[in-house]
Amino acid sequence: MPIDTERRIVTARLRERPDDSWTIEAATASGAYETLRAVLAKGDPADVQEQVKVSGLRGRGGANFATGQKWSFLPADLFPRYLVVNGDEGEPSTFKDRMLVERDPHQLIEGIIISAYAIQCNKAFVYLRGEFALGYDRLTQALDDARARGFLGPNILGSGFDLEIVVHRGAGAYICGEETALIESLEGERGMPRLKPPFPAIAGLYAKPTVVNNVETLSTVPHIVKMGGAAYAEIGVNKSTGTRIVAISGHVKKPGNYEIEFGCTFRDVIYGFAGGIRDGHRLKFFLPGGASFQWLVDRDEHLDAIYDIDFVQQNLGTTLGSGAVMVFDDSTDPLLVAWRLAKFYAHESCGKCTPCREGTGWIEKVLYRMSHGLGRPEDLDLLISVGAGISPNVATAPFTQTTLCPLGPSVVSPIASLDKYFRDEIAERLVTSSGART
Amino acid sequence: MSFFTEANRQRAKEIVARYPRAKSAILPLAHLAQDQSGWLSNEAMDEIAELADVTPAEVQGTCSFYTMFKRHPCGKLVVSVCTNVTCLVTGGPEILEHLEAHYATDPEVTVEEVECLAACGGAPSMQVNYEFHEKLTRESAQQVVEEYRTGTRQPRTISGSVQ
Numbered sequence: 001m002p003i004d005t006e007r008r009i010v011t012a013r014l015r016e017r018p019d020d021s022w023t024i025e026a027a028t029a030s031g032a033y034e035t036l037r038a039v040l041a042k043g044d045p046a047d048v049q050e051q052v053k054v055s056g057l058r059g060r061g062g063a064n065f066a067t068g069q070k071w072s073f074l075p076a077d078l079f080p081r082y083l084v085v086n087g088d089e090g091e092p093s094t095f096k097d098r099m100l101v102e103r104d105p106h107q108l109i110e111g112i113i114i115s116a117y118a119i120q121c122n123k124a125f126v127y128l129r130g131e132f133a134l135g136y137d138r139l140t141q142a143l144d145d146a147r148a149r150g151f152l153g154p155n156i157l158g159s160g161f162d163l164e165i166v167v168h169r170g171a172g173a174y175i176c177g178e179e180t181a182l183i184e185s186l187e188g189e190r191g192m193p194r195l196k197p198p199f200p201a202i203a204g205l206y207a208k209p210t211v212v213n214n215v216e217t218l219s220t221v222p223h224i225v226k227m228g229g230a231a232y233a234e235i236g237v238n239k240s241t242g243t244r245i246v247a248i249s250g251h252v253k254k255p256g257n258y259e260i261e262f263g264c265t266f267r268d269v270i271y272g273f274a275g276g277i278r279d280g281h282r283l284k285f286f287l288p289g290g291a292s293f294q295w296l297v298d299r300d301e302h303l304d305a306i307y308d309i310d311f312v313q314q315n316l317g318t319t320l321g322s323g324a325v326m327v328f329d330d331s332t333d334p335l336l337v338a339w340r341l342a343k344f345y346a347h348e349s350c351g352k353c354t355p356c357r358e359g360t361g362w363i364e365k366v367l368y369r370m371s372h373g374l375g376r377p378e379d380l381d382l383l384i385s386v387g388a389g390i391s392p393n394v395a396t397a398p399f400t401q402t403t404l405c406p407l408g409p410s411v412v413s414p415i416a417s418l419d420k421y422f423r424d425e426i427a428e429r430l431v432t433s434s435g436a437r438t
Numbered sequence: 439m440s441f442f443t444e445a446n447r448q449r450a451k452e453i454v455a456r457y458p459r460a461k462s463a464i465l466p467l468a469h470l471a472q473d474q475s476g477w478l479s480n481e482a483m484d485e486i487a488e489l490a491d492v493t494p495a496e497v498q499g500t501c502s503f504y505t506m507f508k509r510h511p512c513g514k515l516v517v518s519v520c521t522n523v524t525c526l527v528t529g530g531p532e533i534l535e536h537l538e539a540h541y542a543t544d545p546e547v548t549v550e551e552v553e554c555l556a557a558c559g560g561a562p563s564m565q566v567n568y569e570f571h572e573k574l575t576r577e578s579a580q581q582v583v584e585e586y587r588t589g590t591r592q593p594r595t596i597s598g599s600v601q
Contacts, residue, residue, distance in 0.1 A: 092522045092554035123458075130469075130506045131518075131555060133568035133598030166456045171465050171504035174553065188461035188490065190503035206458055249524040249558035256559040291523070291554075326558070332527055340526050344553055350503075 002272030007235070007243050007261040010219045014103040022138045024145035027106035033151050035222040036110050039117060040159035048118035052221060054229030056241035060096075061086055061177070061214030062290060062322040064309045071119050073201035074209045081209040083116045083124040084200075085218060086182060090129060090174040092291035092344060093324040096245040096257050097215040101128065101135035104219065105142035111218035113152065113163055114225055119211060122162050127182050130170040139167055174348040178405045179212040180204075181350065192352045193405035216245060216323075237263030240309045244320075248274040250327035251281060260307070266296065267303040269325055281329035285421065288312065289321025291341050292398060292410035295334075295417035317396060318413075334422050335375075335429075338414035339367035345411040355390045356408025362386055363411055375430040384419060387412035394419070441485040446474055450489050460491045464500050468507050472597035477508040505552075508596065513548035515586055516596050517541070519564040519579075522554040529575070530562040536576040537583065547583060566591075568598030 013030050014021040021027070039048060053068030074081060085108070089097040100108060108126075116124050128136055143165055146152045154162045168186055170176050176185045180194035183205050204210025220242065224232045233241045240262035246269055249255045253275035260273065266288065270276065277283050283298040294317055296302040305316055313319050328337065346360040363386055370379050384394050391397040391409035397416045398409030418426060442450055450470060454463045467489060471482035478501060480494075487494040501507045508516075519525075519534040534551050541547040557563035560572025564579060571582050585591040595601050 089556050090554065093524055093558045094554075095556040095558050098556045129556070130465075130504070131565060131568055131598070133594055134570070136598070137600060168462075169466060169469060170506075171468065171501075172506035173504050185465065186462060187459065188464035188492075188500055190500055247559065249561060250527065255561070324558075326524060328527060336526070337523050340521070340523050344522055347553060 003260075003264045003268040004272035004275075006259045006273070008259050009223050009243050010100065010104075010107065010216060011245060011257070011259040013107060014099070018103075021103050022105055022142065024106060024142065024149065027104070027142075028149075032106040033110055033146075033149075035226045036113055036151060037157060039114055039225060040157050040161060043159070045118050045120055048114060048225055051225050051229035052115075052118065055224045055232040056229075056236075056239060057217065057220060057224060057232070058240070058309065059214055060216035060220070060244055060323060062091060062292075064320065067213060067217055070201065070213070071115075071211055073199065074119060074211065075202065078209050079120075080123065081119065081121045082205045082211070083112065083119065083121050084179075084182065084186065084205060084210055084212045085112060085124065085126040085215060086177060086179065086212055087126055087128040087132070087135075087215045088170050088177040088182060089132075089215070089322075090177050090348075091322045091324065092341070093247060093249050093287065093326040094290055094322040095247045095249075096323065098129075098132055098135055099245075099257055100215050100219050101132060102138055105135075105139045106146065107219045107222065108139070108215055109142055109146050109152070109165065111221040112165060113156065115211075115213065115218055115221050116163050117161055121211075122164065124163065124165045125186060125205070126165060126167045127176065127186055128167055128169055130172050136167060136169055143167065173350075174344075175350045175405070175407060178407065181405065182212065183210065190350070192350045195404055236261055237306065237308050238310060240307075244323050246273070247322075247324040248327065249324070250286070251278050251329035251332070252276065252327050253278055262307055262309075264307050265304050266307065266325070269307065270303070270327055274325075274327065277327070277329050281331060284328050284330045284332055285334060285417075286328065287324070287326040288316075289319045290324045291326075291344065292406065292413055293321050294318040294397065294413045295421065297421050333371060334418060335367065335371035335426065338418055339364065339371040341414050342367045342411050345407060349407060353403040353405075353408060355402045356411075359386055359390045360408060360411045363415070370426070370430065375426075377427065377430045379430060380415075380419060380423065380426055383415045387415045441471070441475075441479070441481045443474065446470060450486075454489055460489070461496075463490050464492075464497055465504070468497075468501050468504075469597040469599070472508065473595040473599045473601070476514065476596055477511045479509075506597065512596065513544070513546045514596070515547045515566055515583065515593055517547060517549045517564060517566050517583055518552040518555070518568075519549065520553070520555045520557070520562065521551055524554075524558040525562040528561045533562055533564065533574055533576050533579045537579060540580060541583070546587065567594040567596055569594055
């Protein structure tokens with residue numbers, strides 16, 4: 001039997017109190033801000049950093065980079081410094097941060113305060129996706145309530161530690177989820193990624209040392225500090241410690257957010273948690289980590305792969321990304337899905353780097369004709385050729401790039417997937433469609 | 439002549455004060471302008487420039503990058519229908535086509551195609567003035583829009599603020 005039981009850490013409160021989990025009354029009744037109180041009473045920011053490092057927590061935004069290590073890149077004794085929360089959730093099929101902001105804002109705020117204390121910063125910004133109107137309302141209300149109770153502002157709980165949190169709404173640009181584009185946007189600019197180095201830890205917001213962390217990452221921090229980094233590291237598998245929220249969507253019986261412990265399999269995710277494929281259909285392919293990475297198909301070696309960040313990256317040539325799994329059954333045309341993804345990247349390309357600005361548009365046009373009965377037999381190879389201009393090693397896309405950020409290379413992932421799994425199916429169709437044209 | 443009302447000009451100054459640099463306030467000020475007038479006019483951007491201590495061209499340069507800023511007058515209801523992949527295979531494009539046709543000549547309703555709204559668990563989904571609506575059909579989507587039109591539901595502003 002596939003595993004279908006959640007291990008609820010960051011989703012515990014919002015599942016236990018579905019009707020009022022976002023209110024300060026519900027949050028404090030279930031322990032919110034108690035860890036903060038304990039941290040401030042102990043007065044040891046370095047210990048908080050150490051617990052997060054020991055926990056093995058990896059960023060839940062998509063890059064899976066070790067959070068403790070990211071914090072450690074801040075230069076010592078250089079102030080002011082900023083903590084920026086990435087709540088610009090826009091990766092297609094990812095809908096976990098929206099849930100965390102709307103339904104447990106106090107958990108996020110407590111995570112921000114504890115993390116800011118750990119890195120000794122006095123001003124934090126939450127960059128919230130512009131479309132999240134309800135999330136903005138709930139988060140600003142929660143901040144007001146936290147401030148009124150002394151959890152936020154000057155001299156928090158009499159500790160001498162000051163922190164102000166500003167919520168900054170985006171305005172509809174996927175690229176602002178990329179951390180340097182996010183910083184540009186927060187500075188009032190067009191959201192265009194910066195050349196790295198310098199990395200934000202050295203010169204980020206207003207050219208000051210800056211840490212950018214995802215909503216789910218920071219929402220996890222209070223739990224790590226409460227249970228201890230070592231205890232958190234016991235959960236999960238290998239270097240994929242703890243739990244993560246997997247957002248499952250598409251042709252499954254029970255789409256939704258599930259908090260799972262690392263170490264299960266994709267079979268558990270699709271057939272356990274999500275209840276399997278809708279009746280009368282079979283699995284055709286699935287996107288294991290958001291829209292930007294290569295696809296997997298209905299094969300035992302894919303379904304039985306361990307849900308472990310490094311295992312998937314080393315053995316399957318794709319990643320767990322933002323934790324979103326999109327499932328498509330045998331009624332789905334993979335060319336149509338690839339075209340729609342390309343349309344997304346073409347629309348969201350910021351235009352700064354030529355290979356992405358030009359390439360995404362051309363790829364969208366070619367995929368459009370292929371998926372709408374006008375394809376030519378040479379089109380798949382044409383796509384690979386154009387794709388190589390953005391992600392030179394197409395087979396490993398999006399991990400090589402001619403651009404500043406991974407947006408452009410991400411459009412090559414569907415192309416590589418079509419080439420790997422659907423070349424024969426496509427060839428057959430393109431011969432037919434080109435034959436029909438003549 | 440000031441674009442912002444007196445009350446909003448006061449709010450605008452409070453927004454600017456949140457940031458170490460005034461230019462950071464461009465996005466929130468543009469949202470505030472849309473809350474006030476239903477779109478983002480040149481007059482609004484001129485005043486934002488003054489408040490953010492930059493040139494009007496810089497404000498326009500920033501604002502023209504972001505799809506939520508409407509630089510032409512639009513309907514009081516902005517209906518944003520997702521057609522990205524999960525919605526693509528669950529009926530999003532059919533809902534978009536239906537609503538576009540139904541409201542084609544209605545100046546009160548602006549129907550637009552948008553990218554993933556982070557509501558894939560309830561696909562197909564849409565927003566009306568940034569309020570989420572999920573698990574839709576063509577009929578239920580139209581009914582939701584009608585409920586806003588007839589006042590059964592209270593819409594947010596076209597920038598998503600409670601009014």
